[in-house]
Amino acid sequence: MIPLPLARIAEITSGALSGMADPRAVVRGPVVIDSRAVEPGSLFVAIKGARVDGHDYAAHAIRAGAVAVLASRPVEAPAVIVPDAAAALAELAAAQVRTLPNVTVIGVTGSAGKTSTKDLLARLTARVGSTIAPQGSFNNELGHPLTVLRADLDTRFMVLELAARNIGHIKELTRIAPPQIGVVLNVGTAHLGVFGGKEAIAKAKGELVESLPRSGVAVLNADDPLVRGMATRTEARVTYYGRGESAAIRAEGVVVDARGRASFTLRTPSGAAHVSLQLYGEHAVENALAAAAAGYELGLPVATIAEELSEATPRSRWRMEVTDRADGVTVVNDAYNANPDSMRAAFSAFEVLGKGRRRFAVIAALRELGDEGPALNAELGRLAGGAGLAGLIVAGPDAEPVLAGAHAAAQASAQPSAQTGAQTPTQAGVQAGGQAGAAQAPDGAPPGAPGYGEPVRIVHVPDAEAAAAELAVWLRPGDAVLIKGPRAMGLERTAELVLGGATQ
Numbered sequence: 001m002i003p004l005p006l007a008r009i010a011e012i013t014s015g016a017l018s019g020m021a022d023p024r025a026v027v028r029g030p031v032v033i034d035s036r037a038v039e040p041g042s043l044f045v046a047i048k049g050a051r052v053d054g055h056d057y058a059a060h061a062i063r064a065g066a067v068a069v070l071a072s073r074p075v076e077a078p079a080v081i082v083p084d085a086a087a088a089l090a091e092l093a094a095a096q097v098r099t100l101p102n103v104t105v106i107g108v109t110g111s112a113g114k115t116s117t118k119d120l121l122a123r124l125t126a127r128v129g130s131t132i133a134p135q136g137s138f139n140n141e142l143g144h145p146l147t148v149l150r151a152d153l154d155t156r157f158m159v160l161e162l163a164a165r166n167i168g169h170i171k172e173l174t175r176i177a178p179p180q181i182g183v184v185l186n187v188g189t190a191h192l193g194v195f196g197g198k199e200a201i202a203k204a205k206g207e208l209v210e211s212l213p214r215s216g217v218a219v220l221n222a223d224d225p226l227v228r229g230m231a232t233r234t235e236a237r238v239t240y241y242g243r244g245e246s247a248a249i250r251a252e253g254v255v256v257d258a259r260g261r262a263s264f265t266l267r268t269p270s271g272a273a274h275v276s277l278q279l280y281g282e283h284a285v286e287n288a289l290a291a292a293a294a295g296y297e298l299g300l301p302v303a304t305i306a307e308e309l310s311e312a313t314p315r316s317r318w319r320m321e322v323t324d325r326a327d328g329v330t331v332v333n334d335a336y337n338a339n340p341d342s343m344r345a346a347f348s349a350f351e352v353l354g355k356g357r358r359r360f361a362v363i364a365a366l367r368e369l370g371d372e373g374p375a376l377n378a379e380l381g382r383l384a385g386g387a388g389l390a391g392l393i394v395a396g397p398d399a400e401p402v403l404a405g406a407h408a409a410a411q412a413s414a415q416p417s418a419q420t421g422a423q424t425p426t427q428a429g430v431q432a433g434g435q436a437g438a439a440q441a442p443d444g445a446p447p448g449a450p451g452y453g454e455p456v457r458i459v460h461v462p463d464a465e466a467a468a469a470e471l472a473v474w475l476r477p478g479d480a481v482l483i484k485g486p487r488a489m490g491l492e493r494t495a496e497l498v499l500g501g502a503t504q
């Protein structure tokens with residue numbers, strides 16, 4: 001951050017100094033909300049959360065070298081006292097951005113793919129100049145200003161992820177750090193419950209392009225009608241990316257390899273180059289195109305864009321992390337989070353990656369879907385139950401709609417059909433009760449072939465640990481397993497345990 005004396009911090013935040021705070025003492029950063037992250041020169045922002053109250057850690061933060069605490073009540077430490085520490089943090093970030101001489105702010109929003117796209121785009125901007133981007137998914141009212149405050153006089157680019165949990169949220173984030181380039185990826189069903197409909201989600205995401213100045217650029221996904229429709233909501237110039245001819249930046253001749261990694265020709269108005277992604281899942285093409293379109297607007301040569309995209313590996317954890325165990329079991333850890341769209345994307349990537357192998361999945365009921373929750377979870381169950389898996393584990397609470405959907409789909413795909421006999425992995429039978437049992441392999445199915453000769457097993461377990469225990473019984477060398485659920489389920493623990501098993 002750009003160093004600030006406490007007197008100036010108090011002025012920006014309309015706060016009052018207390019606890020013998022020296023007005024001339026200078027904060028050099030980092031600004032943090034976790035006392036364990038304090039370094040000498042830090043400002044510690046005391047946030048009162050649901051479980052912990054940062055104010056209890058004020059003295060600890062000062063001992064660790066913090067210059068002062070930004071607090072909403074007096075603490076036994078030098079402090080700037082404000083009515084609302086989170087709001088004061090936002091004001092501090094807003095003031096700081098406006099003093100940065102040379103920075104281009106790029107905002108990325110959408111229902112799925114923000115973090116992945118942000119990571120790709122930050123690679124591209126780093127080729128041009130010093131770049132600040134949030135670690136992981138720092139995209140809310142706290143993470144956003146904390147990221148912004150990491151910038152200094154050298155910073156040329158800020159690549160920010162903007163998440164909307166409701167109408168007005170993105171508008172507020174763009175007020176803190178006004179973007180010149182706004183990228184909108186897609187309008188899906190994440191947080192559908194809070195919003196109450198896709199149109200409302202589009203309205204919220206569109207706040208990003210509404211905030212852009214006339215001199216700015218809106219980068220829109222031509223293949224998503226609700227995103228394309230945002231063109232009328234901005235004063236900025238609009239550019240499109242996508243698969244079709246109408247997109248200025250597009251992917252042509254997309255092919256996906258056996259592991260689910262896509263290659264394509266990246267076409268731009270000033271030339272084309274070959275891209276071979278190391279990221280898993282065909283949806284990575286959309287994220288790569290979005291990043292490419294923004295990079296193109298910054299003047300990066302197509303060859304450079306293609307090179308960086310092709311070199312990129314996942315930067316943020318638990319997003320389609322593919323790991324092979326020593327015994328040949330492939331674990332796809334996509335446990336970071338889940339919504340109906342990302343579940344579909346993950347299952348389709350998994351189908352490619354697990355072709356010709358016995359496939360298993362661990363999933364959990366999706367949350368934050370409001371009234372639509374049970375219906376969308378039943379749909380998830382149908383997706384999983386009809387995915388040709390050898391076994392499905394549903395972990396955690398509220399699993400009933402998922403289980404019901406899964407059983408229904410598994411039964412449907414088990415209906416005998418003369419033509420598709422050998423192509424229907426679950427045809428051998430379905431154990432609706434959830435326990436394994438002997439079943440006959442369909443005619444023509446090679447012995448031991450993936451999914452054949454065995455019923456789809458559908459079980460419900462209480463948590464991530466129990467899911468791992470169940471998998472330990474099921475998995476055999478050469479199998480593939482997908483692990484994906486909402487953040488609150490912490491299914492990365494399942495992946496950890498399953499992978500830990502490889503070293504034994």
Ligand SMILES: Nc1ncnc2c1ncn2[C@@H]1O[C@H](COP(=O)(O)OP(=O)(O)O)[C@@H](O)[C@H]1O
Nearest residue numbers: 111112113114115116283286319320342345346
């Ligand atoms: N463009 C996309 N379309 C659909 N699903 C996607 C897309 N990009 C990523 N995903 C899925 O969403 C998950 C979360 O990706 P992430 O980049 O963290 O998105 P976000 O930050 O928007 O939550 C990924 O693991 C992947 O399964």
Ligand SMILES: [Mg+2]
Nearest residue numbers: 114115137139
């Ligand atoms: Mg994210």
